[in-house]
Amino acid sequence: MRIGITSKLFVAISAACILVAVTMGVAVRWSFEQGFLGYLQRQSQSHSLRLQQELEAAWATHRSWDFVKDPVAAAAAIPEAIDAGVPPPGPSGPPDMNAPHDGPPPDGAPSGNGAEPGPPPGDAGAPPDMRDDLRSPGPQGSRHPPFRVYDTDMHNVLQKGPPPPPDAPRLPLTVDGKVIGWLVVAGPEVMFHSADRQFQAQQVRTTWLIAGFAALLAAGVAVVLARLLLAPVRRLVLATHRLASGDYSIRVPDAGSDELHDLAADFNRLAISLGNAERSRRNLIADISHELRTPLAVLRGELEAIEDGVRKPDRATLASLQAEVALLSQLIDDLYELSLADIGELSFEKVRLDVAPIVEAAAESFRDRLADKKIALETDIGAASVIMLGDPYRLTQLMKNLLENALRYTDSGGKVRVAVAKHEHEIQIDVQDTHPAVPEPLLPHLFDRLFRVDASRSRQSGGAGLGLALCKHIVGQHGGTIDALRSPLGGLWIAVRFATLEAKDD
Structure with a gap:
């Protein structure tokens, strides 16, 4: 039993x-x-x-x-x-x-x-x-x-x-x-x-009667205490059973200030986290399916058009196919690197370097693409060396993802400004663009995976929403911080902060 x-x-x-x-x-x-x-x-x-x-x-x-x-x-x-x-x-x-x-x-x-x-x-x-x-x-x-x-x-x-x-x-x-x-x-x-003997016998009887009454009272108090003390525990047990069955909306009262209150509050936070994780999992599957289906649909349509003779396999057609393949390959590469980041297997080879030339080279590589969209590029790199301990490949990947994001979401005729500065023991890298602006409540979510400001998922307005998530991981592995702010230019301001090599030596 x-x-x-x-x-x-x-x-x-x-x-x-x-x-x-x-x-x-x-x-x-x-x-x-x-x-x-x-x-x-x-x-x-x-x-x-x-x-x-x-x-x-x-x-x-x-x-x-x-x-x-x-x-x-x-x-x-x-x-x-x-x-x-x-x-x-x-x-x-x-x-x-x-x-x-x-x-x-x-x-x-x-x-x-x-x-x-x-x-x-x-x-x-x-x-x-x-x-x-x-x-x-x-x-x-x-x-x-x-x-x-x-x-x-x-x-x-x-x-x-x-x-x-x-x-x-x-x-x-x-x-x-x-x-x-x-x-x-x-x-x-x-x-x-x-x-005397009667008094003694009376006292002995009274003592045992009091002891018996105390034992009965103790049993009654034990029943009440057991029920009162375990009532929150029973609620937690029932809620845990429902949570284990997949009901992430369950909550338990967390009034009070004792350990049971802390346990109930932790349970509620766990239920919220599991609910968010489940929603994220479903959204991730839906987003990945959508992002993979779109280039595949374009490729299939192009190939069917060539088979039907509607389009000729000329240079323009092949370039269109190559662009969709590159987009699909980039999406798969980003997903792969994020999966490596999740399990801590994303490789970093940090060396002593000057980050200013890396930022300048990445910006110059986007100048022509920005000019094609009639977007001006301004750089403020400075002549002083900005020394830090980092992985040059990952830092280049960081800057390209930030500039790619600016390219996709800045209107034609706008401007992108890239700046590098050093203040005491801190390195500042800023990437700002002009309109359109990101709504204030959405700024903290820009680094979430597969998050895009455009809820309609229109591919004309951007990519898969994995670049900024990967940027956050790269910055974190270098011991820095990355924040999304409203830009004085009217668009988005991505502020990256690293510690200098001198600060780490201190």
Whole structure:
């Protein structure tokens, strides 16, 4: 089964959120239990210290433990043990202070019979449930841990609650540096009364409920986020499918400022580029077919006329045929060179040269053809050398294409002006002509392949529209720039700029 990116993103977000929620619940529970137990331990230590101080002060006042027999006096002397009682010797009656105790004594404490203090006989055999009941708060709601007070003979003189466990801490009671008894206090574990346990259980349940709710909330948020975040991606996927099927008019919304916006904008630019490329491909095929068909049609017509005897194969007829063949050959040569330029195989052999003589020779080669069309040729070459690094054959081809373009599109009686100048580290070559002018919006397209200002494709007004495209490539390979501007003479101004050899050396 194929799992979509929405499901994957949902699983990733929800799993991460649920893991965080569960981890937080476990950490909160552990922190609560540890903190609650620490809180009880601090309470127990504080109570033990106060009880120890009160017992020592009370003994110092009465100089014996007899005062504990009187509940009123004991309560007044020891407020911390207000609910404490004196253990009876049997089922009832006051305790026997002289009776030996069978329990283990505190560590290092003297014992009358060599034994250590332990729990009172009445508590040692109590069943677990009874011992739990004994740990509940007293009548006055005391929440202090149970304790035992022993005299120096290890007799139990004061008690509260059930007997402390054997490992309970044993604190010596001293007055004037003399041990007067022992205080055994139970740990905070026995303080977990029913209310404490209920509070702890309630907190644990609440923690897990919160963790569960957080996990459900995370799952819901993951669903919403997965849908919101992937909505632009789904639109891009659908648009990509349509683009792959040939629908180049498809566009996706590119609102926003994140990476998805950049991706959508790039997609739209890609669709526009592919659409333009497809239109260019179709136009290229149509233009090439048209340009090849025209000279072939002329050749066929001339040959049929000769076969039918309408025209004689004289010099004029042969010259007409030769002109059409030359035109066809030039078209094929231009297409071939442009195809080489596209794949980077158009050869250039650059040498150090003076470009001024090349421009002047190319201009002079067109003087007669321009004169036949009654177009004047003006040159402004200058006497100074204009040195650059270039291919003389390609630069000659560049100038001939520019002059051919001027010849084809300049009206009879007009003028063509060719100039070469050097300004600092730049070489300027300008070819200007007179009317007709090229409309301003069409100037940037003059260097496009098979582009002609005359949309009717009339061969009387120009060639195939490949010469200027080839010029742009030649100039680019020499590191220069070529621009089409409105000429002050009223026609077209082709401005070519090259860097001098000195500028390249710098």
